[in-house]
Every structure is written in C-alpha cells, then in structure tokens.
Amino acid sequence: MASLQTLAIVKATVPVLEEHGTAITTVFYKNMFHEHPELLDIFNETNQKLGRQQTALAMTVLAAAKHLENLATLLPQVTQISHKHRALQILPEHYPIVGKHLLAAIKEVLGDAATDDILTAWAEAYDEIASIFIQIEHGMYEQAMWQGFAPFIVTAKAEAATDIAAFTVVPVNDHSVNNQTIDLSKIKLSAGQYITVKTDPAESEHIALRHYSLYSANSDQGIQFAVRRDNRNEHHGLVSNYLHDHLAIGDTVLLSAPAGDFELDQDLVQQNDIPLVLISAGVGVTPILSMLEAQVTANPKRPIVWVYACQNREHHAFDSEVNKLLATATNVEKHIFYFESGQILNEAWLSNLPKLADIYVCGSMPFMESIIDSLIILDHVLNNIHYEPFGPKMSIELA
Numbered sequence: 001m002a003s004l005q006t007l008a009i010v011k012a013t014v015p016v017l018e019e020h021g022t023a024i025t026t027v028f029y030k031n032m033f034h035e036h037p038e039l040l041d042i043f044n045e046t047n048q049k050l051g052r053q054q055t056a057l058a059m060t061v062l063a064a065a066k067h068l069e070n071l072a073t074l075l076p077q078v079t080q081i082s083h084k085h086r087a088l089q090i091l092p093e094h095y096p097i098v099g100k101h102l103l104a105a106i107k108e109v110l111g112d113a114a115t116d117d118i119l120t121a122w123a124e125a126y127d128e129i130a131s132i133f134i135q136i137e138h139g140m141y142e143q144a145m146w147q148g149f150a151p152f153i154v155t156a157k158a159e160a161a162t163d164i165a166a167f168t169v170v171p172v173n174d175h176s177v178n179n180q181t182i183d184l185s186k187i188k189l190s191a192g193q194y195i196t197v198k199t200d201p202a203e204s205e206h207i208a209l210r211h212y213s214l215y216s217a218n219s220d221q222g223i224q225f226a227v228r229r230d231n232r233n234e235h236h237g238l239v240s241n242y243l244h245d246h247l248a249i250g251d252t253v254l255l256s257a258p259a260g261d262f263e264l265d266q267d268l269v270q271q272n273d274i275p276l277v278l279i280s281a282g283v284g285v286t287p288i289l290s291m292l293e294a295q296v297t298a299n300p301k302r303p304i305v306w307v308y309a310c311q312n313r314e315h316h317a318f319d320s321e322v323n324k325l326l327a328t329a330t331n332v333e334k335h336i337f338y339f340e341s342g343q344i345l346n347e348a349w350l351s352n353l354p355k356l357a358d359i360y361v362c363g364s365m366p367f368m369e370s371i372i373d374s375l376i377i378l379d380h381v382l383n384n385i386h387y388e389p390f391g392p393k394m395s396i397e398l399a
Contacts, residue, residue: 002121002128007069009121014065020109021058028105029054036097041207042088061102064129071132079261082133086140087196087259088209089148095130102126140259145187149198149254150178155222157249161310161317163229164283165244166215170222172252189217191294192262192287192360192388195225198254201242210239213286213362213388214258215318217294223255226317228283262388264291268358272331275303277359279371281345282310284363285317287388291360292325300329305353309337309345309367347374355380361387 002010017024033040043053060081067073103123107114141147152169160166171182194211201208212225229244230237247253268274276295280288285308295302306326310316316336326332337343350371353359359380361371368387375385 002068002124006121006124009118010065010068010125013118013122014062016110016113017058017062017065021062022054024102024105024109025054025057025061027108028057028101031104031108032097032101035101039094039097040205042090042209064125068125068128071129078132078136082136082140083259083261084211085133086137086144087194087211087256089256090137092134092138095134099123099126099130144257144259146178146180146182146257148178149196149256150180150182151252152223152255154247154249154251154253157247160215160226161283162314163231164226164315164317165229166224166226166318167243167247167253168222168224169253169255184219184222187219187223189214189219189223189258190260190263191217191290192264193217193258193260193290194287195223195258196256197239197243198256199239199242201238204238208239208242211259213283213290215286215289215321217290223258226283226286260388262287262360262362262386264294264360265358265386269295269298269302272299272301272303275305275354275357277305277307277353277357279307279345279359279361279363281308281363281367282315283317284361284367284388285322286362288360288362289318289322289325292322296325296328301331302329303331303333304329305333305335305357307335307337307345309339309343309363312338312340345371347377350374351378353378353380357384359385361385 029043033043060077063074063077064071071078103119103126106122107119110118151172151174153172154167154169156166156168158166170184173181175181192213194213196209196211199208199210212227214224215226216224218224227240227243230240243253264276268276276291278288278292292304292306295304304326306322308316308322316338326334337345355378357380359375361368361375363371372385372387376382
C-alpha cells in the first residue's frame with residue numbers, strides 16, 4: 001500500500017494528467033523505443049501511429065491515479081490488459097523499463113512542475129501498480145495451455161467475406177522449434193477468446209504481433225480464427241495482408257496460447273427470461289459468432305437478438321454459419337444493416353432492444369463508442385454491456 005504522502009501527491013496530479021496525459025505517454029513511447037528498439041517487436045505499430053496506444057496508456061495511468069488507495073476497483077481493467085500482456089509475452093523485466101521512461105516523460109512534459117516529491121511519489125505508485133500486473137500475469141502464464149509462441153500448421157483457409165479469411169490450424173509439435181507437446185484434444189477454448197499471431201513480414205524491420213479472435217470455441221478440427229484485410233483509410237495492414245497473401249494451407253504460423261476475458265455470463269446461459277443480445281460489425285462478428293455457437297449448444301431455448309452491420313452483402317461475414325446456428329434456436333430475432341444501402345444501426349433503432357438483456361458488442365473503435373454511448377443513454381445497466389474493441393481496450397472509457 002502506498003504511503004499517505006504518496007497517495008496525497010498522486011491524487012493531486014490528477015488534473016495535470018487529465019490535461020497532459022496523452023502528451024506524456026506520446027513522449028514516453030518515443031523515448032522508450034529510441035532506447036529500446038527491440039520493444040517495437042511487441043507493440044502494435046498501427047496503434048502507435050493512430051494514437052490509440054498513447055490514449056489507452058494515458059487513461060490507464062489516470063485511472064490508477066484516481067484509485068491508487070483502492071486499486072482493487074480497477075481489477076477488471078487490469079485483468080483485461082493482463083490478458084493482452086500475457087498473449088504478447090510481456091515479462092516482469094519489461095516493467096522497470098516502462099517505469100523509467102514514464103517518469104522521464106512526466107519530467108520532460110511538465111518541466112519544473114514535476115518536483116522531486118512528485119517524481120518520488122509516482123515512482124512508488126508505479127512500483128505498486130506494476131507489482132499487481134506482474135502478479136496477475138504470473139498466474140496467467142502458469143495457466144496458459146502452452147508457453148511462448150508455438151508452431152501451428154494451417155489445415156484450412158477459406159473466404160468468410162470479401163475481405164475476411166478464416167484459418168484453421170493444428171499444433172506441429174516440432175521439438176526443434178518449441179520444446180513442448182500440445183495435445184489438440186486437451187485444448188479447451190472459451191467463446192470470445194483470441195489468439196496472438198507472431199510474424200516476420202519482409203517489408204518490416206521488426207517482428208509483428210497481432211491478436212485475432214476465435215470464431216469457434218470447438219477445437220475438434222483445430223483452432224479457428226479470422227483475419228480481416230486491413231487496407232482502409234489509406235492504411236496497409238502489415239500482418240493482415242501478410243496472412244491473406246502469404247499464409248497458405250500447409251504453412252506454419254507461430255501462436256501464443258488463447259487469451260481474453262470477453263466471454264458469456266455462464267450464470268445466464270441457461271436462463272430463458274433474460275435475452276442474449278449479440279451486436280457486431282464487420283469482422284467484429286468473429287468472437288460474437290463463437291458466443292452464438294456456445295449459447296445454442298448449451299441452451300437453444302434462450303431468446304437471442306442477433307444484430308450485424310457491415311458495408312454491403314459482399315462484406316457480410318460468416319452468413320451461412322450464423323444462419324445454421326440461429327436455425328437451431330427456438331426464439332430468434334435477426335437484424336442486418338448494410339451501410340451502403342443506408343441502413344444505419346443507431347440509437348433510435350437500439351431503443352427497440354429489451355431493457356433487461358445481456359448485451360455483447362464487438363467491432364471497430366468508432367462503432368464501439370457509438371453503440372456503448374447509445375446503450376448507456378437508453379438506460380441499459382452498464383454491467384450488462386460487455387464489449388471487445390479491436391484496439392487497446394482502455395482507449396474506450398466507460399463511466
């Protein structure tokens with residue numbers, strides 16, 4: 001527990017963090033990568049360029065400052081971030097590097113306002129925050145189905161939509177590459193989880209890691225995940241294009257063990273009086289599809305509201321798979337929105353949803369922000385809204 005003096009000083013810096021937080025984290029990443037370019041093998045370069053990672057870190061630091069006397073309040077957020085860290089293989093030795101450059105960035109941005117007392121207090125606060133992450137992540141590493149990045153061979157590759165590829169992979173168990181055996185029959189997946197792919201694209205100087213959601217929690221045939229080709233808004237997705245264009249059946253890809261806590265509330269799966277509302281856009285359908293599969297397998301009688309939005313018919317992902325699953329349920333509403341046809345999923349439409357419902361949402365950052373904001377305005381209980389954006393999670397701030 002931080003000292004009373006540290007608590008007081010850190011609390012007093014909250015207004016400064018609210019004003020300068022993103023500037024501090026931007027300087028932090030610039031300086032850290034300059035001194036430790038090897039860390040560019042871990043962090044998502046796209047999120048850096050778009051400012052998402054800087055915003056996410058700024059919000060995390062701000063939340064920690066506000067709740068330093070009771071960090072248990074932030075346990076759900078810390079757990080979410082820790083899943084990402086474990087999947088990316090963030091290790092205890094990385095935390096002192098982060099702490100050093102975070103304090104230096106605070107000093108650089110705030111100048112003389114960053115007194116010795118403030119820096120000393122933040123050093124103590126950071127050590128306490130880091131120790132919590134390290135402890136939680138230690139447990140996750142111990143529970144992971146395999147350690148590090150293990151080789152898997154591609155056994156199937158299919159087009160789920162015009163810009164989405166669906167992959168099935170099975171463990172290679174090549175002991176010259178990875179000194180462990182992965183028994184496919186013993187892999188237990190949860191709907192909503194993701195795997196992390198490690199690639200070495202020729203057009204990049206660095207290793208590139210990306211998270212991709214499982215579209216099925218059934219591992220009988222292998223681990224199944226989907227990848228959208230990310231070429232929108234003049235952006236060329238380094239890993240997604242590599243996987244689409246160069247990863248073929250028979251090739252090998254490196255994966256870390258499945259991670260994530262975006263999952264169905266198991267206490268409600270068997271209840272038929274609380275509808276399950278599944279809302280997704282584009283490739284955001286991937287983890288939502290796995291949840292639909294899990295729900296109809298466990299209890300097909302539960303009311304289901306399926307809501308999906310995408311650009312047009314050609315971009316409609318996993319349509320036949322969704323229809324087959326919905327056909328096994330007994331109480332279903334299905335709603336499709338094509339943006340190019342002027343079909344907009346907005347607050348007015350969302351007002352038709354049942355007020356008492358368990359809601360799961362996944363899609364792009366703007367989509368997530370719009371849907372969540374609308375649901376909150378419509379007085380849906382915040383604890384009943386579960387989400388998984390494709391980006392740093394703390395860059396969406398819930399009240």
